[in-house]
Amino acid sequence: MNESWKHCYRLRASLRNLGLFGSAFTFGMTVLSVIAWNQQPANDAVKTPFVISIFVLFTLLYVYFLLLYLRYRLFIGDSSVRQMGVFEDKLVDLSKLHELKWSRFPQGGSIRLRGNSGDLNIGLGNLEKEDGLQLVEYLRRSVSESKQIGWEKFSAQFVDTSLKQKRFAGVFKLLVAIFSVQAFAFFAIWVIGGGISFLVYSAMNAGLALYLLRRNRREMVRLGSDLLEGNHRT
Numbered sequence: 001m002n003e004s005w006k007h008c009y010r011l012r013a014s015l016r017n018l019g020l021f022g023s024a025f026t027f028g029m030t031v032l033s034v035i036a037w038n039q040q041p042a043n044d045a046v047k048t049p050f051v052i053s054i055f056v057l058f059t060l061l062y063v064y065f066l067l068l069y070l071r072y073r074l075f076i077g078d079s080s081v082r083q084m085g086v087f088e089d090k091l092v093d094l095s096k097l098h099e100l101k102w103s104r105f106p107q108g109g110s111i112r113l114r115g116n117s118g119d120l121n122i123g124l125g126n127l128e129k130e131d132g133l134q135l136v137e138y139l140r141r142s143v144s145e146s147k148q149i150g151w152e153k154f155s156a157q158f159v160d161t162s163l164k165q166k167r168f169a170g171v172f173k174l175l176v177a178i179f180s181v182q183a184f185a186f187f188a189i190w191v192i193g194g195g196i197s198f199l200v201y202s203a204m205n206a207g208l209a210l211y212l213l214r215r216n217r218r219e220m221v222r223l224g225s226d227l228l229e230g231n232h233r234t
Contacts, residue, residue: 005082007138009074009131014171019066022178023059029201030055036197051189051198058182074122076138081113083120092120100143102154107170108132109158111139124158125170172212179209 033055037048067086075082082091092115101112108125109132124132136158140151183205190198 005075005077007076007134009076009127009135011069011072011126012128012171013069015065015126016069018175019062019064019069022062023066026055026059026062030059032197036195048194051186051194054185074127074135076135081120083122090120091117093117094142097143097147100139100148102148102150104150104154104157109154111135172215176209176212179205179212183209 030052033048033052037052064086071084071086073082073084075084079095080091080093082089092113094113094115097113097115099112099114101114103110103112106123106125108123110124111122113120113122122135124136127135140148145151183202186194186198186202186205190196190202
């Protein structure tokens with residue numbers, strides 16, 4: 001199908017930042033762990049490969065986030081939607097669409113387009129806020145209401161602008177959870193005799209988690225002020 005695309009959406013910049021910062025941090029920790037492994041006595045070195053493998057897994061995860069940000073494109077045309085990812089490239093013809101399902105899950109809501117060529121799932125929480133709103137408006141207008149499922153519950157949750165705070169907080173919650181898990185894991189390794197370096201790793205991750213929590217609170221206060229100003233203008 002030859003299609004002239006009107007819009008091209010990308011993922012939130014926060015995913016790129018997470019991939020860059022996370023991969024750099026965990027790769028650095030991997031290198032330091034390998035160095036520490038080579039300097040440890042033979043009887044203490046058996047625990048380090050397990051720690052290195054954890055760092056490698058986290059590094060691969062962050063690299064995937066970065067690749068997804070670089071690769072992802074969501075193209076919107078007059079009669080079709082195309083989504084490109086790291087391992088997929090899907091196209092749905094809206095004129096032959098069987099069903100459009102609006103969902104409140106996961107965080108930020110999602111859209112499922114079901115057509116002859118298969119399903120296409122779009123996570124609205126992964127897009128910039130303005131892009132997500134524009135996409136919702138376009139699909140709501142372009143697809144027959146008889147083919148749309150779940151709009152009432154979806155709109156009741158996401159049309160309310162006060163929920164902007166919850167969507168924004170989702171990214172911070174993910175980051176805090178990741179750094180908290182890493183801090184706990186490194187602390188546990190230090191407790192069982194992994195060496196002082198793991199206590200340092202734990203403290204670094206805990207510090208990052210606390211920093212993000214404080215920044216999240218400041219952003220929530222700012223967004224709340226913006227919403228109040230918007231309500232006064234309307």
